[in-house]
Amino acid sequence: MWSFAARAQQTAIPVIGYINSRSPDESADIVAAFRQRLKEAGFADGANVTIESRFAAGNFTQLPDLAADLVRHGVKLIVATGGTVSAYALQRHDGLAAVLCH
Numbered sequence: 510m511w512s513f514a515a516r517a518q519q520t521a522i523p524v525i526g527y528i529n530s531r532s533p534d535e536s537a538d539i540v541a542a543f544r545q546r547l548k549e550a551g552f553a554d555g556a557n558v559t560i561e562s563r564f565a566a567g568n569f570t571q572l573p574d575l576a577a578d579l580v581r582h583g584v585k586l587i588v589a590t591g592g593t594v595s596a597y598a599l600q601r602h603d604g605l606a607a608v609l610c611h
Contacts, residue, residue: 524559526584528575528598530591532566539590565591572598 527543529536540562544554552558561582563575576598579587589595 526579526587527562530595
């Protein structure tokens with residue numbers, strides 16, 4: 510059984526959402542750059558941050574559902590790449606701390 514003090518010291522690993530209108534293959538360079546910048550800032554996926562990624566693979570009508578899925582996973586920050594169409598998919602979601610677009 511965990512003591513109250515031990516439980517209070519545990520912190521949840523933050524979850525960053527990543528959404529892109531393109532496929533993972535088409536987005537490989539920008540995803541690598543994103544992960545590298547996080548690493549330079551002291552964040553490593555699976556160590557002290559989790560990255561939840563969603564790709565529409567050119568099917569723009571999927572973007573709102575992909576964005577909703579990220580929100581259901583409790584992300585508070587979503588990085589949207591692949592054009593403004595990715596960012597527009599996030600407009601209707603309340604509760605996000607930030608949306609970063611490229």
